[in-house]
Amino acid sequence: MPELPEVETIRLGLEKYLVGHTIVSVDVGLRKIVTGDTKQIFGSKVKAVRRAGKGLIIDLDNDYSMAVHIKLTGQLIYRGSRVPRVSRVSLKKIGRDLPNKWTYVIFKLDRDSLLYYNDVRQFGWIKILPTSEVDKLPFFRELGPEPPVVPLRGTMKGQAPLTLEKFKEIVGRSSTKIKPFLMDQKKIGGVGNIYANEALFFAGIDPRRTAKQLSNEEMKKLYDAIIQVLKKGLKYHGATELNFVDALGQEGEYQQHFLVYSQEGEPCPKKNGIIKKIKLGGRGTYFCEKCQK
DNA sequence: CCCGGCGCCTGAGGGC
DNA sequence: TGCCCTCAGGCGCCGG
Numbered sequence: 053m054p055e056l057p058e059v060e061t062i063r064l065g066l067e068k069y070l071v072g073h074t075i076v077s078v079d080v081g082l083r084k085i086v087t088g089d090t091k092q093i094f095g096s097k098v099k100a101v102r103r104a105g106k107g108l109i110i111d112l113d114n115d116y117s118m119a120v121h122i123k124l125t126g127q128l129i130y131r132g133s134r135v136p137r138v139s140r141v142s143l144k145k146i147g148r149d150l151p152n153k154w155t156y157v158i159f160k161l162d163r164d165s166l167l168y169y170n171d172v173r174q175f176g177w178i179k180i181l182p183t184s185e186v187d188k189l190p191f192f193r194e195l196g197p198e199p200p201v202v203p204l205r206g207t208m209k210g211q212a213p214l215t216l217e218k219f220k221e222i223v224g225r226s227s228t229k230i231k232p233f234l235m236d237q238k239k240i241g242g243v244g245n246i247y248a249n250e251a252l253f254f255a256g257i258d259p260r261r262t263a264k265q266l267s268n269e270e271m272k273k274l275y276d277a278i279i280q281v282l283k284k285g286l287k288y289h290g291a292t293e294l295n296f297v298d299a300l301g302q303e304g305e306y307q308q309h310f311l312v313y314s315q316e317g318e319p320c321p322k323k324n325g326i327i328k329k330i331k332l333g334g335r336g337t338y339f340c341e342k343c344q345k
Numbered sequence: 346c347c348c349g350g351c352g353c354c355t356g357a358g359g360g361c
Numbered sequence: 362t363g364c365c366c367t368c369a370g371g372c373g374c375c376g377g
Contacts, residue, residue, distance in 0.1 A: 350376090351376105357369095358366100359365105359367085361363105
């Protein structure tokens with residue numbers, strides 16, 4: 053699932069290729085994806101691409117922005133003058149010939165370049181609004197602090213990072229189970245199912261434990277584990293589950309390094325037990341009962 | 346505050 | 362070129 057490392061991977065690509073382009077026109081093929089007035093962005097230039105949690109913000113030079121959430125299957129793929137002619141682009145079938153049947157928005161840019169928004173499940177959104185209104189959107193307004201894994205440049209302004217102290221404070225007063233806790237965007241920004249599972253394995257903590265019952269030492273281990281797995285995800289350019297691709301349409305490689313996520317029935321990485329799959333908060337949860345207490 | 350359930354969607358995968 | 366069914370999941374919303 054696209055989480056902080058995946059969305060940051062997209063952001064880095066958009067920052068490199070999209071910034072400086074002028075938006076010439078927008079072709080919306082599925083109205084529910086886009087809200088706001090598309091006319092407001094015609095002729096404006098992309099100034100910056102920011103991220104907050106799993107959300108992206110494309111800032112334009114006319115004080116308008118496009119807030120984007122790709123949810124499960126959204127893709128933002130750039131094709132145009134700035135892509136090196138010889139690139140190592142390894143395209144999934146879904147990202148090869150664009151537009152395709154899942155392309156719902158096409159941004160026409162200057163210099164014969166294009167930005168495609170594809171979304172198989174159609175869960176994602178693109179909101180066009182004044183830049184000053186972005187952090188008033190419920191998703192951003194209610195977003196919790198995110199673990200410090202990337203330089204502040206590029207992230208939402210004014211967002212204080214999740215410190216160990218803050219983490220201990222919010223974990224310590226929550227009576228929810230630790231795994232759903234980690235995935236709650238209002239508590240912590242950017243962690244989803246894959247990284248929550250992996251972090252809990254790293255920390256040796258049973259996902260069914262109640263948050264506030266974790267010891268001081270366990271909270272510290274978990275905090276470090278979250279940062280460690282998010283950095284690992286970034287290093288491998290994200291995990292391609294479903295349809296995640298970067299801004300050029302390339303897959304990530306982190307899925308080749310999962311320790312527990314989607315490994316049901318496999319021996320655990322420490323050879324202590326077999327990876328078990330249960331449901332927690334309605335979501336698939338993978339863990340080793342021998343390693344995670 | 347917390348939880349479970351539903352809705353939004355459609356491709357993948359299992360059973361037959 | 363098999364068909365049908367269920368499941369998966371980020372997030373918002375609702376009810377208990």
